[in-house]
Amino acid sequence: MGDGRVGGGTNRPAWLQQYELVGKIGEGTYGLVFLARLKQSHPHAAAGVGRRGSPIAIKKFKQSKEGDGVSPTAIREIMLLREINHENVVKLVNVHINHADMSLYLAFDYAEHDLYVVVTIWYRAPELLLGAKHYTSAVDMWAVGCIFAELLTLKPLFQGVEAKATPNPFQLDQLDKIFKVLGHPTVEKWPTLANLPCWQNDQQHIQGHKYENTGLHNIVHLPQKSPAFDLLSKMLEYDPRKRITAAQALEHDALLPSQAGEKIVQYPVRPVDTTTDFEGTTSLQPTQAPSGNAAPSNQSVVPRPIPRQMQQPMVGMSRMGGTNMAAFGAAPQGGIAGMNPGNIPMQRGAGAQSHPHQLRRKADQGMGMQNPGYPTQQKRRF
Numbered sequence: 001m002g003d004g005r006v007g008g009g010t011n012r013p014a015w016l017q018q019y020e021l022v023g024k025i026g027e028g029t030y031g032l033v034f035l036a037r038l039k040q041s042h043p044h045a046a047a048g049v050g051r052r053g054s055p056i057a058i059k060k061f062k063q064s065k066e067g068d069g070v071s072p073t074a075i076r077e078i079m080l081l082r083e084i085n086h087e088n089v090v091k092l093v094n095v096h097i098n099h100a101d102m103s104l105y106l107a108f109d110y111a112e113h114d115l116y117v118v119v120t121i122w123y124r125a126p127e128l129l130l131g132a133k134h135y136t137s138a139v140d141m142w143a144v145g146c147i148f149a150e151l152l153t154l155k156p157l158f159q160g161v162e163a164k165a166t167p168n169p170f171q172l173d174q175l176d177k178i179f180k181v182l183g184h185p186t187v188e189k190w191p192t193l194a195n196l197p198c199w200q201n202d203q204q205h206i207q208g209h210k211y212e213n214t215g216l217h218n219i220v221h222l223p224q225k226s227p228a229f230d231l232l233s234k235m236l237e238y239d240p241r242k243r244i245t246a247a248q249a250l251e252h253d254a255l256l257p258s259q260a261g262e263k264i265v266q267y268p269v270r271p272v273d274t275t276t277d278f279e280g281t282t283s284l285q286p287t288q289a290p291s292g293n294a295a296p297s298n299q300s301v302v303p304r305p306i307p308r309q310m311q312q313p314m315v316g317m318s319r320m321g322g323t324n325m326a327a328f329g330a331a332p333q334g335g336i337a338g339m340n341p342g343n344i345p346m347q348r349g350a351g352a353q354s355h356p357h358q359l360r361r362k363a364d365q366g367m368g369m370q371n372p373g374y375p376t377q378q379k380r381r382f
């Protein structure tokens with residue numbers, strides 16, 4: 001299959017030679033993601049960055065159905081990632097393209113932890129669920145609050161079942177999950193509630209029900225007087241106009257580094273499917289799981305031997321740490337020079353393709369793999 005045959009195949013493109021493929025670590029709407037390691041140190045390698053053995057996440061974009069070039073989605077992702085330079089955003093370190101089949105590979109700094117990406121109704125603000133036609137960035141703060149709680153408990157906070165049959169934004173089960181924890185919303189506390197279409201139309205569903213406040217603190221196990229709980233409750237404020245803004249949140253006491261940590265959260269590390277190659281189908285050399293952690297016979301999982309201690313004491317809420325690895329230079333052979341995607345033929349209609357507003361939570365959270373159960377938990381202090 002020429003250049004497109006990579007990973008387990010023999011006809012590897014030249015650019016791939018710099019990586020040792022470990023296995024598949026994830027799958028998104030647009031591609032498969034693999035863990036690989038650098039075979040050799042990069043000339044500009046800094047401490048822990050770009051050195052031999054450094055982990056790299058390689059995302060292979062799925063081929064477009066039309067087979068007419070690189071998708072606008074990929075182009076958009078590359079363009080944006082080239083612009084973004086922030087410690088909390090994984091860095092795009094290289095772009096590779098196989099001209100034979102126009103398959104595209106993006107090489108990123110590797111991130112040890114993630115939330116297995118958060119775009120379902122679980123993170124949707126109540127004003128949206130109640131049909132608000134005009135909304136603000138407060139909806140994002142609600143989502144951040146949900147994620148914050150999930151970081152504390154390792155469990156999504158409001159796991160509503162989505163009613164998919166209707167174009168109506170009203171999601172009763174999701175609202176039900178929220179109200180059960182935060183209590184019944186009232187127009188006294190949230191005056192514009194009365195104007196929301198679904199609040200008016202679905203009175204019998206919501207207003208007929210009296211929700212008790214179970215108490216968020218009971219779920220996230222934080223003292224009610226702690227700065228972390230204060231910040232969380234301000235993110236999950238019903239009234240979007242009263243909800244804390246991102247700028248205010250950054251100033252909140254919970255983020256002061258001087259605060260002593262109280263709550264230690266054990267984060268699991270990412271499983272790696274070592275049987276899947278870049279084509280997402282065939283076998284790499286299976287790696288046996290350590291004894292006592294038998295993997296299913298048709299697949300193997302390995303703990304990632306990438307010790308990355310999270311040593312910083314975290315207080316209240318900590319900003320999610322990025323990998324903090326610097327880019328290590330220009331594209332090597334086969335890469336797109338300077339990561340300029342300008343020479344990539346784009347599909348017609350580029351830019352017009354809409355990103356699905358609502359994506360599903362990944363069905364393959366653990367990629368169907370058993371939790372390897374290795375002693376690889378990492379701690380984060382809150």
Ligand SMILES: Nc1ncnc2c1ncn2[C@@H]1O[C@H](COP(=O)(O)OP(=O)(O)OP(=O)(O)O)[C@@H](O)[C@H]1O
Pocket residue numbers: 025026027028029030031032033057059090108109110111112114116117359
């Ligand atoms: N740099 C990385 N380091 C470690 N794992 C990664 C990295 N990038 C992606 N992954 C893993 O691969 C998964 C798929 O990533 P991808 O970017 O393809 O899609 P997504 O952003 O999760 O979702 P979608 O494309 O549907 O919006 C992620 O959820 C994550 O588990």
